[in-house]
Amino acid sequence: MMEGLRERKKRRTRQHISEVALGLFVARGFDDVTIAEVAAAAEVSVNTVYNYFESKEDLVLPPDEASPQRLADIVRARGPGESAAGAVLERLRQEVRGRERQVGLSPGFGRVLEMMLAAPTLTARLEGLGRRMTDTLAAELAEETGAAADDPLPRVMAWHIGSLHALVLGDVARRATAGERPEVIAERVLELLDTVESMLGERVLTYAVREGRPCSG
Template identity: 45%
Template sequence: MAEELGLRERKKRETRQRIADVAMGLFMLRGFDQTTVADIAEAADVSVNTVFNYFKTKEDLFFDRQDAAVQSLGRVVASRREGESVVDALRRDFYEALDERDWRYGIVNGADDFFEMVVESPSLRARMREMGELRKEYLAQVLAEETDADPDDPTPRVVAALVVALTHAISMEYLQRLRAGESHAAILPAVRTAVEQGFELLRSGIGDYPA
């Protein structure tokens, strides 16, 4: 029974990923607003109902990894090494993402195409703003739990806002230069410098929080 359930869950994950991959291919080809859920269902060889079983909205298809994106900063903080500050943990994770060419900070080849579609669609812009707020809320919740903060203590919310603003600023700097025609490889040294300077500025404000 356990093997059967495991196989069923794996097939569900595979179906979900296939639908998301097909959807992104169509979005890249036709544009987000010009692609319908029916188009995606037909291309993925599933019914429209099946698409909605996995994704509540078309925006969910575009941001198919939104849960991971919203929770990523909080998870880094919650799983940081013993004695490691928020600044050190997040800076280390940022560098690891760069080295691994991971998408979680938006600094990867092709990010400009993704961002261009967001810019062109009002509903995607709205969803991205919403995800930014959820990202702050989730990180603030983790910080409050990690420090056993009083509900009236604004520190976790303030720190979360600073962290999200910093990571967003670095990612946007990368995107702007990428869209201006610079190559990914040419921008990376400047990104690393921005990470170092940005997190040092953050440290000057919050120190080794949470000690």
């Protein structure tokens, strides 16, 4: 379905507000910039900012991008013959190769991350987001596999997958704040993913394989 003029205008306005806000936050610090200042710099009203972003934190971590459904969504979308862990590993590789924002490889991310780590409300949201991702994935795995309510296996598997996801994002963050170039970070993180996969046991790598034959290509 093609994007209409109204939807395109709204998307551009939202993106403009977000970019202006991030620039101010990086320059002056998250806690030292008000919504009113963001609105003035973006040349919109305060009400317009709140129409697009429910909270100040959403300007940095919008719910549609920083979603607790992220890992569960990746697992739901996996193809036939693919396991839950395999799907997340492959998605991470794709995002790293594509230098995508989801894994923090967009230009200037290091300065954005430094700003985020200096803001207690943002670091708290990041920590909570990681826990919610793992909990949501555990519920998805339990439902898919028909596990009993007291079966710990879906939670254990979700912990493994959530931990490898956190390890990758943490390594990107460490390297970005140290000033490494995105292409260098990508190369090192791809090596890390290979190491992670080689260390995971067969039970993790073959858990919750989607039925059906994988597509040949």
